[in-house]
Amino acid sequence: xxxxxEGRGLAGSEAxxxxxxxxxxxxxxxxxxxxxxxxxxxLKEPMFLMLLAxxxxxxxxxxxxxxxxxxxxxxxxxxxxxIQEARSERVLEALRDLTSPxxxxxxxxxxxxxxxxxxxxxxxxxxxxxDRIPADAVLLSGQVFExxxxxxxxxxxxxxxxxxxxxxxxPVAPGGEESPFVFAGTLVVRGQSIAEVIATGARSEIxxxxxxxxxxxxxxxxxxxxxxxxxxGLAIIGLGVSALFTVLDGALRGAxxxxxxxxxxxxxxxxxxxxxxVLTVFLVMGAWRITKAGVLTRRASAIESLGSxxxxxxxxxxxxxxxxxxxxxxxxxxxxxxLRGDAGPPGDAPTxxxxxxxxxxxxxxxxxxxxxAFHVLAGQHLAADxxxxxxxxxxxxxxxxxxxxMSNVWRQADGSLLVATKGAPEAVADLCRLxxxxxAALRQATDDMAARGMRVLGIAQAVRPAEPLPxxxxxxxxxxxxxxxxxxxxxxxxxRAVGECRSAGIRVVMITGDYPATARAIADEAGIExxxxxxxxxxxxxxxxxxxxxxxxVNVFARIRPDQKLRIVRALRRRGxxxxxxxxxxxxxxxxxxxxxxxxxxxxGSDVAREASAIVLLRDDFGSIVQxxxxxRRIYDNIHKAMGFVMAIHVPIAGLAILPLLSGLPxxxxxxxxxxxxxxxxxxxxxAFEAEPEERDLMTRRPxxxxxxxxxxxxxxxxxxxxxxxxxxxxxxxxxxxxxxxPEGEARALVLVTLVLGDITxxxxxxxxxxxxxxxxxxxxxxxxLILGVDIGLLALILLLPPLRGLFRLGTVxxxxxxxxxxxxxxxxxxxxxxxRFWRTALRT
Numbered sequence: 001x002x003x004x005x006e007g008r009g010l011a012g013s014e015a016x017x018x019x020x021x022x023x024x025x026x027x028x029x030x031x032x033x034x035x036x037x038x039x040x041x042x043l044k045e046p047m048f049l050m051l052l053a054x055x056x057x058x059x060x061x062x063x064x065x066x067x068x069x070x071x072x073x074x075x076x077x078x079x080x081x082x083i084q085e086a087r088s089e090r091v092l093e094a095l096r097d098l099t100s101p102x103x104x105x106x107x108x109x110x111x112x113x114x115x116x117x118x119x120x121x122x123x124x125x126x127x128x129x130x131d132r133i134p135a136d137a138v139l140l141s142g143q144v145f146e147x148x149x150x151x152x153x154x155x156x157x158x159x160x161x162x163x164x165x166x167x168x169x170x171p172v173a174p175g176g177e178e179s180p181f182v183f184a185g186t187l188v189v190r191g192q193s194i195a196e197v198i199a200t201g202a203r204s205e206i207x208x209x210x211x212x213x214x215x216x217x218x219x220x221x222x223x224x225x226x227x228x229x230x231x232x233g234l235a236i237i238g239l240g241v242s243a244l245f246t247v248l249d250g251a252l253r254g255a256x257x258x259x260x261x262x263x264x265x266x267x268x269x270x271x272x273x274x275x276x277x278v279l280t281v282f283l284v285m286g287a288w289r290i291t292k293a294g295v296l297t298r299r300a301s302a303i304e305s306l307g308s309x310x311x312x313x314x315x316x317x318x319x320x321x322x323x324x325x326x327x328x329x330x331x332x333x334x335x336x337x338x339l340r341g342d343a344g345p346p347g348d349a350p351t352x353x354x355x356x357x358x359x360x361x362x363x364x365x366x367x368x369x370x371x372x373a374f375h376v377l378a379g380q381h382l383a384a385d386x387x388x389x390x391x392x393x394x395x396x397x398x399x400x401x402x403x404x405x406m407s408n409v410w411r412q413a414d415g416s417l418l419v420a421t422k423g424a425p426e427a428v429a430d431l432c433r434l435x436x437x438x439x440a441a442l443r444q445a446t447d448d449m450a451a452r453g454m455r456v457l458g459i460a461q462a463v464r465p466a467e468p469l470p471x472x473x474x475x476x477x478x479x480x481x482x483x484x485x486x487x488x489x490x491x492x493x494x495x496r497a498v499g500e501c502r503s504a505g506i507r508v509v510m511i512t513g514d515y516p517a518t519a520r521a522i523a524d525e526a527g528i529e530x531x532x533x534x535x536x537x538x539x540x541x542x543x544x545x546x547x548x549x550x551x552x553x554v555n556v557f558a559r560i561r562p563d564q565k566l567r568i569v570r571a572l573r574r575r576g577x578x579x580x581x582x583x584x585x586x587x588x589x590x591x592x593x594x595x596x597x598x599x600x601x602x603x604x605g606s607d608v609a610r611e612a613s614a615i616v617l618l619r620d621d622f623g624s625i626v627q628x629x630x631x632x633r634r635i636y637d638n639i640h641k642a643m644g645f646v647m648a649i650h651v652p653i654a655g656l657a658i659l660p661l662l663s664g665l666p667x668x669x670x671x672x673x674x675x676x677x678x679x680x681x682x683x684x685x686x687x688a689f690e691a692e693p694e695e696r697d698l699m700t701r702r703p704x705x706x707x708x709x710x711x712x713x714x715x716x717x718x719x720x721x722x723x724x725x726x727x728x729x730x731x732x733x734x735x736x737x738x739x740x741x742x743p744e745g746e747a748r749a750l751v752l753v754t755l756v757l758g759d760i761t762x763x764x765x766x767x768x769x770x771x772x773x774x775x776x777x778x779x780x781x782x783x784x785x786l787i788l789g790v791d792i793g794l795l796a797l798i799l800l801l802p803p804l805r806g807l808f809r810l811g812t813v814x815x816x817x818x819x820x821x822x823x824x825x826x827x828x829x830x831x832x833x834x835x836x837r838f839w840r841t842a843l844r845t
Contacts, residue, residue: 146190321488
């Protein structure tokens with residue numbers, strides 16, 4: 001049937017034509033924004049509206065030049081925001097492409113994996129257990145096949161399917177038993193099959209109800225909620241203060257238009273419109289950086305949680321090890337056959353028979369590395385006809401939580417049925433009903449092989465005269481043949497990664513289905529502290545309370561069934577741990593969803609596991625998980641720094657907007673100056689800080705308290721203090737100018753220079769909370785240097801070009817006067833660096 005299916009697969013050109021005709025196989029993205037939609041959203045922002053109001057006031061005052069400049073600065077601000085939003089949108093679109101379900105199709109006679117959106121009518125798709133079906137299709141082959149259609153029917157009981165024999169193409173409704181039709185969005189829970197696509201996109205069953213899904217919205221991440229609350233609160237305060245300022249200034253001076261202009265400037269200075277933009281850019285670009293490390297982030301909230309993880313639960317095969325299984329030893333009775341190195345083929349018949357039965361106990365076209373190892377061994381040591389001749393596969397008994405073994409039943413040429421079984425040694429011993437003496441010998445041999453790091457499987461067979469077959473494997477009357485030892489080498493990066501986790505205060509817990517001795521050997525090699533090992537049987541006898549008491553002391557769980565992982569995760573969370581957990585199978589999905597950070601294997605993981613997870617590994621490597629935690633901590637660190645900078649820089653701007661009311665001085669900062677400062681601030685806080693390298697102590701700190709607020713009292717106090725220091729420096733320059741009798745324009749110019757230099761000073765202060773200024777200054781950040789160069793260049797143009805000086809109402813600045821601005825900020829920098837040492841511990845928690 002496979003050859004038939006591969007022969008009828010679409011050609012690439014035909015598939016491209018149908019894709020063009022039908023459109024992509026996807027539902028519309030409710031969150032997707034076009035460039036024009038981004039522009040419209042930005043034009044509604046309060047800052048833009050305030051700039052337009054300021055431009056209108058300038059026109060009423062007869063200042064056309066200032067009005068045009070305000071409009072120009074407003075346009076520049078909009079352009080910067082649109083560029084950053086569009087950049088984020090492009091990254092999100094790229095992430096959507098990467099995280100979209102994949103499909104294995106047969107085209108041009110060969111199998112290839114493509115994005116689910118590229119599946120078209122007529123495609124022949126290969127479906128396996130754990131896959132999400134990419135489109136409505138009709139089954140062409142498959143013996144035992146079941147799907148979960150609860151997404152469409154609401155019924156969680158799996159539905160049996162059968163291959164189509166009559167070529168029917170009109171599908172029946174979802175939920176029908178023994179139907180040959182499968183539906184997009186449903187899950188394969190058992191078996192493998194080949195199917196031909198008959199409907200995609202809006203023509204599929206799920207597509208017909210897709211419109212109702214577009215209106216569903218998820219709760220915003222915790223950081224976003226905190227940021228939005230703070231931004232709204234400050235906006236309300238800013239509007240109230242600016243209204244009061246306008247009324248008082250207008251009443252005292254009588255110049256109501258000037259007072260209104262000052263009120264607009266004060267509103268702009270107090271409005272922290274950068275906060276939501278900073279968070280959006282950081283989380284989107286953070287997700288992209290993590291993707292470059294081979295990890296997909298499906299939910300932004302996962303980035304928040306990464307820095308808080310206290311326990312990392314990982315399986316063994318393919319994560320700690322290379323998932324490159326090789327059969328290295330056979331035990332048949334008392335005989336031990338070593339297959340390492342250049343060992344020749346086993347010559348005796350019992351060993352050859354066990355190799356053949358082991359191969360027949362695997363699917364004909366396996367995906368699992370362990371089962372591939374049986375095929376490779378049979379191909380190496382048996383003649384081609386003996387390795388492949390099994391007859392017709394008439395039934396399979398799948399591996400399950402009740403019986404840790406699987407059996408394939410083959411009809412041979414003489415009509416008899418050959419049963420080939422493999423599985424956990426103790427499970428196969430139960431199926432073969434071994435006596436206590438043979439069980440003890442089997443247990444000793446298994447322990448010996450497992451202690452040397454092997455994964456051990458038992459092999460058994462039975463020959464039956466004819467059908468009917470029993471409903472359970474337990475009634476097959478099997479004959480035990482021997483043991484197979486498989487080796488899967490540890491990944492070279494694992495010991496170092498485990499050491500990093502230990503230094504970062506993260507406990508690594510290995511949960512595996514392997515034998516305890518094998519688990520201990522691999523854990524010791526990886527550097528995981530073993531101590532007591534808890535088996536699945538021990539866990540089954542424990543109450544939930546007893547398990548909570550145990551999980552804090554156990555780092556290795558062996559012979560664990562998939563359904564038991566959920567109990568382990570819940571027990572860890574009950575004792576207060578923040579749990580990150582890996583998984584790949586359909587049965588892992590509940591545990592992945594229950595964990596604080598579910599991590600699915602992208603290479604060998606099922607679609608069900610990926611959709612239940614917050615993070616997907618493109619490379620099934622433990623080192624990628626640790627790298628993800630490192631990047632998550634760095635992202636949160638840089639968000640913390642950027643938020644501190646944003647709050648700090650608004651203090652001197654707002655203070656200088658209020659100072660004229662308190663001192664009787666003329667307005668120093670007008671809307672045009674604040675708009676110019678915003679153009680400087682936005683890229684710094686949302687791009688330059690995002691590119692900051694990680695701190696040296698990033699992976700030696702304890703995990704962050706998940707309940708800690710981003711805007712902690714320590715951060716708010718630190719921002720106010722450093723902002724007040726810059727305000728004092730700018731005020732000192734202003735009063736110095738007034739005391740020397742300088743014209744208003746020259747005083748305004750020196751204050752503006754002081755603020756721009758203060759901006760740079762605050763950057764240097766906030767670049768690092770854990771190291772010295774010299775070390776922070778020497779850390780490379782080319783993006784920051786580029787932005788600072790552009791900012792200083794813009795300031796120089798404003799000061800040197802007479803037309804721009806006139807528009808900004810600035811006077812000529814003497815070079816020697818600039819020294820006062822530099823000196824004032826140098827004093828601020830030295831003072832804040834001295835006081836920072838008393839704040840460091842509070843700022844890093």
